[in-house]
Amino acid sequence: xxxxxxxxxxxxxxxxxxxxxxxxxxxxxxxxxxxxxxxxxxxxxxxxxxxxxxxxxxxxxxxxxxxxxxxxxxxxxxxxxxxxxxxxxxxxxxxxxxxxxxxxxxxxxxxxxxxxxxxxxxxxxxxxxxxxxxxxxxxxxxxxxxxxxxxxxxxxxxxxxxxxxxxxxxxxxxxxxxxxxxxxxxxxxxxxxxxxxxxxxxxxxxxxxxxxxxxxxxxxxxxxxxxxxxxxxxxxxxxxxxxxxxxxxxxxxxxxxxxxx
Amino acid sequence: xxxxxxxxxxxxxxxxxxxxxxxxxxxxxxxxxxxxxxxxxxxxxxxxxxxxxxxxxxxxxxxxxxxxxxxxxxxxxxxxxxxxxxxxxxxxxxxxxxxxxxxxxxxxxxxxxxxxxxxxxxxxxxxxxxxxxxxxxxxxxxxxxxxxxxxxxxxxxxxxxxxxxxxxxxxxxxxxxxxxxxxxxxxxxxxxxxxxxxxxxxxxxxxxxxxxxxxxxxxxxxxxxxxxxxxxxxxxxxxxxxxxxxxxxxxxxxxxxxxxxxxxxxxxxxxxxxxxxxxxxxxxxxxxxxxxxxxxxxxxxxxxxx
Numbered sequence: 001x002x003x004x005x006x007x008x009x010x011x012x013x014x015x016x017x018x019x020x021x022x023x024x025x026x027x028x029x030x031x032x033x034x035x036x037x038x039x040x041x042x043x044x045x046x047x048x049x050x051x052x053x054x055x056x057x058x059x060x061x062x063x064x065x066x067x068x069x070x071x072x073x074x075x076x077x078x079x080x081x082x083x084x085x086x087x088x089x090x091x092x093x094x095x096x097x098x099x100x101x102x103x104x105x106x107x108x109x110x111x112x113x114x115x116x117x118x119x120x121x122x123x124x125x126x127x128x129x130x131x132x133x134x135x136x137x138x139x140x141x142x143x144x145x146x147x148x149x150x151x152x153x154x155x156x157x158x159x160x161x162x163x164x165x166x167x168x169x170x171x172x173x174x175x176x177x178x179x180x181x182x183x184x185x186x187x188x189x190x191x192x193x194x195x196x197x198x199x200x201x202x203x204x205x206x207x208x209x210x211x212x213x214x215x216x217x218x219x220x221x222x223x224x225x226x227x228x229x230x231x232x233x234x235x236x237x238x239x240x241x242x243x244x245x246x247x248x249x250x251x252x253x254x255x256x257x258x259x260x261x
Numbered sequence: 262x263x264x265x266x267x268x269x270x271x272x273x274x275x276x277x278x279x280x281x282x283x284x285x286x287x288x289x290x291x292x293x294x295x296x297x298x299x300x301x302x303x304x305x306x307x308x309x310x311x312x313x314x315x316x317x318x319x320x321x322x323x324x325x326x327x328x329x330x331x332x333x334x335x336x337x338x339x340x341x342x343x344x345x346x347x348x349x350x351x352x353x354x355x356x357x358x359x360x361x362x363x364x365x366x367x368x369x370x371x372x373x374x375x376x377x378x379x380x381x382x383x384x385x386x387x388x389x390x391x392x393x394x395x396x397x398x399x400x401x402x403x404x405x406x407x408x409x410x411x412x413x414x415x416x417x418x419x420x421x422x423x424x425x426x427x428x429x430x431x432x433x434x435x436x437x438x439x440x441x442x443x444x445x446x447x448x449x450x451x452x453x454x455x456x457x458x459x460x461x462x463x464x465x466x467x468x469x470x471x472x473x474x475x476x477x478x479x480x481x482x483x484x485x486x487x488x489x490x491x492x493x494x495x496x497x498x499x500x501x502x503x504x505x506x507x508x509x510x511x512x513x514x515x516x517x518x519x520x521x522x523x524x525x526x527x528x529x530x531x532x533x534x535x536x537x538x539x540x541x542x543x544x545x546x547x548x549x550x551x552x553x554x555x556x557x558x559x560x561x562x563x564x565x566x567x
Binding site (some may be wrong): 054074105 | 333376458460461464465466467468469470474478482483485502557558
């Protein structure tokens with residue numbers, strides 16, 4: 001058996017005893033550095049998957065292995081970002097991005113003495129997503145797209161090896177969203193962390209992912225694993241090419257059958 | 262006070278002036294609104310608004326209304342020929358403040374002292390208890406009925422007990438001020454702590470944050486607007502408590518001054534006492550209002566920034 005970086009083995013998840021399973025017989029093998037998208041109808045347990053992999057919730061049955069170790073508690077090699085940016089309004093953008101450093105070891109104990117070094121790192125990361133000059137602004141002074149960029153930086157500042165994204169661009173307008181796809185792709189190609197992106201936007205999945213998992217309605221199961229070999233870097237023009245359009249159609253058909261059953 | 266709910270960062274500025282919103286609304290939907298009754302109303306409203314929004318008018322407004330109240334009071338008493346033993350005029354009450362200024366000064370100082378001390382104890386106690394109640398569901402469930410029950414007991418019924426324990430005077434006044442004012446602080450701090458966004462909690466927990474981390478990094482800063490809002494309520498309640506205790510069991514303080522004035526049928530002095538308490542209340546409220554504005558600018562950015 002080739003061990004993946006993230007490995008789910010016949011995982012079932014039940015929130016309370018007697019409840020319907022949120023996830024059922026879910027197995028996944030994700031290689032280190034792979035960009036994975038999970039798509040499915042709403043309520044299919046995509047968010048439960050987030051909680052399982054990050055160790056916020058233990059599986060009812062089966063095992064979750066990340067980086068060779070079974071996940072039982074929260075693991076700090078992971079960064080997370082949600083649809084709501086949840087930036088803290090009393091902190092500046094820079095302070096928001098640096099929040100994880102105040103929590104995760106070994107940065108936590110190094111932060112006081114190496115503050116400028118860490119600040120430079122945060123500034124560099126902000127520059128990478130196009131937020132130079134916004135360091136000292138408060139989140140409410142930023143647009144929704146800028147907030148999500150800062151949110152990505154916060155998720156990445158402690159150099160996690162696994163990035164978990166739960167519909168991070170769901171609340172943005174179409175243009176901003178597509179800009180952020182490019183931002184995320186550039187970040188990923190530069191740093192090569194592993195990504196699990198939960199989304200209901202099929203174009204987003206096709207644009208960003210190496211592998212796309214299609215999930216069923218509740219109880220969530222994985223119905224289809226689709227490799228996506230469209231060459232990178234993908235750009236707006238790619239999304240009008242035939243392979244891309246075909247892939248989106250194929251995914252669309254899957255979702256349609258899932259919803260119909 | 263805006264209750265910084267979920268996604269505080271993404272929500273529109275907190276308190277846009279209500280009149281401005283309606284005006285913008287009508288302008289945005291001309292088809293329906295304009296055909297109804299808008300045109301004449303719309304012509305008048307901006308002018309009124311312009312006067313009302315004038316910077317000087319904003320400054321003057323509270324003074325004008327307060328002065329207006331006194332004028333109405335004065336004219337009504339004179340106009341209806343109300344005897345002084347029922348209701349003195351505003352001018353008679355103010356004259357009484359001047360006449361009895363030495364006594365009032367001494368008693369007001371005492372009331373202010375007991376109020377502020379009781380309030381200070383309430384702040385410390387309220388913060389600690391609020392933190393406990395807000396950070397743990399079990400503690401919340403355990404303490405909540407007791408807190409509500411305690412808050413429902415009229416404090417005037419507690420004063421005799423305090424007198425039995427501590428004698429009359431300063432201590433019961435301080436304790437009553439404390440007892441009456443800690444509750445809103447507890448409730449608000451607990452609410453601020455308990456309404457943390459679940460996503461944010463997940464982000465922090467996944468990083469390995471302890472309960473204490475979450476409380477210090479997010480919980481307390483987030484609860485600050487709630488805390489300061491409660492201080493404004495609590496300080497005015499503290500006056501209620503101390504004066505109440507003074508009227509029942511003390512030989513010092515504005516409450517006592519009013520009781521003794523009442524036994525001498527000195528109506529102007531009674532009203533002078535009321536005015537002094539009200540003035541102290543307003544002053545303390547405004548003090549905490551300013552502190553709130555300065556320390557939690559991020560929460561009042563819609564109205565505070567100008």
